[in-house]
Amino acid sequence: MRPRLYLDADVVPGLPRLLRDAKYDAVRAHELGLLHLTDEKQLARASAEGRAILTFNYQDFLVLSEDWFLAGRPHAGIIISYRQYGREQLGSLRVPVLALLNQFSAEQLASTLRVLDDFRQR
DSSP: OOOOEEEEEOOOTTTTHHHHHHOOOOHHHHTTTTTTTTTHHHHHHHHHHHEEEEEEEEHHHHHHHHHHHTOOOOEEEEEEOSSSGGGGOOOHHHHHHHHHHHHHHHHTTTTEEEGGGSOOOO
């Protein structure tokens, strides 16, 4: 099954539309009015909907990934970026996100941590 994405609040606003144009199911916390949720609740919400979460908040999500792993809590996947992307870099962000999504199924992303920077063109 194709991965579905939940983009947290710090991800560039235009990305969901670009992913939807590429036929991926992608939503952003802002679109859903969920900016007030903690990182853990964002991950829980994404997981409850069967969505991998994409975030630039790598430090907190590295900890959450480990905490959930040690607690035996499954999730739909965590995708982190060590790099921040602004609106002017939307095209540059789209490339590694689509490369990752095209490489992994939803089942392969489940309960894993992936680093978006590994999919950037060199």
